[in-house]
Amino acid sequence: MSDQAKFLLNESDLPRFWYNINADSPLPPAPVLRPDTLEPVTPDFLSVLFPMEIIMQEVSTEQYIQIPDEVREIYKLYRPTPLLRALRFEKALGTTAHIYYKYEGVSPAGSHKPNTAIP
Numbered sequence: 001m002s003d004q005a006k007f008l009l010n011e012s013d014l015p016r017f018w019y020n021i022n023a024d025s026p027l028p029p030a031p032v033l034r035p036d037t038l039e040p041v042t043p044d045f046l047s048v049l050f051p052m053e054i055i056m057q058e059v060s061t062e063q064y065i066q067i068p069d070e071v072r073e074i075y076k077l078y079r080p081t082p083l084l085r086a087l088r089f090e091k092a093l094g095t096t097a098h099i100y101y102k103y104e105g106v107s108p109a110g111s112h113k114p115n116t117a118i119p
Contacts, residue, residue: 005084006084009082013080014079014080017065017066018065023060023061043055074118081107082102083103085100086099086101
């Protein structure tokens with residue numbers, strides 16, 4: 001078993017697409033309901049709160065959604081974050097599986113929050 005526990009990725013390893021779990025779900029998600037009518041919301045209703053591009057991503061059935069270049073450029077300021085292998089956790093579980101996690105503490109906010117706030 002390799003003892004390497006820290007993997008540093010390059011900017012070229014930044015993802016180019018977001019994965020849309022709804023594309024692979026056997027059931028469509030429940031519709032978001034308007035609080036005043038309890039009818040499903042429409043893109044026009046949401047447009048007073050969100051840019052149309054975000055609304056279209058939310059209703060998309062595409063499996064992969066391209067990450068805008070502007071977002072990827074900002075991500076390059078602090079991403080990719082280190083990928084760490086949980087060697088002691090694997091040993092404690094007695095598993096032969098490799099367990100990895102991302103360390104988001106290197107981001108400007110010290111957490112995962114900018115990953116979704118920036119877009």
